[in-house]
Amino acid sequence: MTVYNFAAGPAMLPLPVMRQIQKEFLDWRGLGISVIEISHRSKEFIALLAETDELFRQVSGVPENFAILYCHGGAQMQFSMVPMNLIGLRPARKALYVETGNFAQRARQEAEKFGEIEVVASGEAGNFARLPDLRSLTLDKTASYIHLTSNNTLYGTQWTSYPDTQGIPLVVDATSDILSRPMDWNQIGVLYAGAQKNLGPAGIAMAIVRKDLLGHAGPHCPRLMDYQTYAQNQSMANTPNTFAMYAINLVLKWQLQEGGLKVMQQRSLEKARLLYETLDQSSFYQGTADPQHRSLMNVTFVLPNEALLELFLSEALANGLVALKGHRAVGGVRASIYNPMPLAGVRVLADFMQQFEKTRG
């Protein structure tokens, strides 16, 4: 039985990448040692990381005025690093946060340690089923930055494009949709992502930082929380997570081979459509996100009651459909369908959903 892993992160990685890691795990590039055993200061590893930067630029289209940083910790370390690095950009030491879910709120809570935070819009009243409309807002121009979460894994919503931020540097948590579609880097100040969804294994974050935003951390900023430390040391101020860097390299090569961001976007649209159509044709399942703001990465829905939910999850598991349980904070079902999830896996899930509805609904 083929297993399809719908985990929200750590999530499945492309099978060709996983096979390559396994194949060369004891002997990387004929050196007789593993990539996880080689010095990060070796010429081979330095070349690997330089190549990874180059691959990231090719895939993402990010221009040269952005630094590509590989930071310790995941996105939640960025929740601290963003204010520590950016809040001092303007004398008001103020930042704006858009709350579209649990992680956006956590980012805001953490930022409150470092300056004045204004929540300019929140979807909490509507249980985060919709994204707030920022167009009618006048944003405080003394703010150092405005932060938003690109895709909300718990609630299954996603910005299809980023709002105009009226000249205030935009900081995007793109953990769950980085490299899933083409994007306009002109809108971005900082874009960051924990790796464990679309990039690679857990325990590392990529931060893509416009170079004029480097160097603004205060004198008490821990060395490895300062973007400038990473920028000045090619992300090797200390021993980095070499395994994750290596895996990211392979994932980026896979992306290029598959055709890049336009292909990823096309596939995402197709995979998501299959599931949303299944939801919309059903009176048994109910999607939780407003159709206008539905995520192409995480499809969330509920069943009529908890007993049916449990049955759904256990029968899905028996059919090789793994990790469909919704986040503990919201319940229900969540199917995470990042880049590595093949259309075939989504088809199996859609068929299973229809079958389950027929027999149990």
Next chain:
Amino acid sequence: MTVYNFAAGPAMLPLPVMRQIQKEFLDWRGLGISVIEISHRSKEFIALLAETDELFRQVSGVPENFAILYCHGGAQMQFSMVPMNLIGLRPARKALYVETGNFAQRARQEAEKFGEIEVVASGEAGNFARLPDLRSLTLDKTASYIHLTSNNTLYGTQWTSYPDTQGIPLVVDATSDILSRPMDWNQIGVLYAGAQKNLGPAGIAMAIVRKDLLGHAGPHCPRLMDYQTYAQNQSMANTPNTFAMYAINLVLKWQLQEGGLKVMQQRSLEKARLLYETLDQSSFYQGTADPQHRSLMNVTFVLPNEALLELFLSEALANGLVALKGHRAVGGVRASIYNPMPLAGVRVLADFMQQFEKTRG
């Protein structure tokens, strides 16, 4: 040709561990997915981490009044976390540092951001070839803690036992000799180690924190820099480096199977003796560390000139002896012989050294 990897870190891991990772990389425990693809919130992964804690207690003998934490970043993230968590223990906000090498100095430099730091002893004048004698010093009892580096990878020195710290909590950077010998936990306040030498892959640090030392970080401490966050969330406040945790689990099992810390210590003594005897019997090679303070983990020496050094390194490499180049800050040769390095590898190196001396010396 068998390759022996003498890298200082990332370093070689036990071959049975590496083989097991490779074997089960695509299908962990029959789940049909990889351990790097499974949710850290899954019951299987939670059980793995609980087992890892238990294994660490068994191997290390650390008592229940210490918390076992798996922190983002390596030892250098601990250089910040230690003062951020501990300097507020006493009103003076002061800490004492013992400088025995490059990393000890970096730890001290970082701590200076957070309070008053006194260097109570330094080996810098003697180029760190000797460890300072702390017995004659009177330590400032208003200090929150005293920090020392257990083993100095660059200079090849190691404390055989930790000095009496006159009641001041002792913080030990044990990155390069953790779990290499039995130890007395009664002496310890905090012991931390980047994983990439004796524990597992890079990109994670273990911090073993006496429980009364938790909860003393200030209100502006970033959430993932606070030991209490890790302690209260079983090191899963956010998505951790799951691959490294898994590998650490396997390394600890290997340690137990091999016979534990006494066996590791015995082997280290034997491996180091072989190399130091080679140095002492030679007028060609010169050990850099004072014989009284020699490390069992990193054997450092120099050759008569740079040309011979280059020749030595290239001929060694041709003989499958990898990564013997000394740290860029000190030059010379460094053979790192942590737990996973088999005696056979050290024998090949000692033979090679003697042969090289005979033909080139």
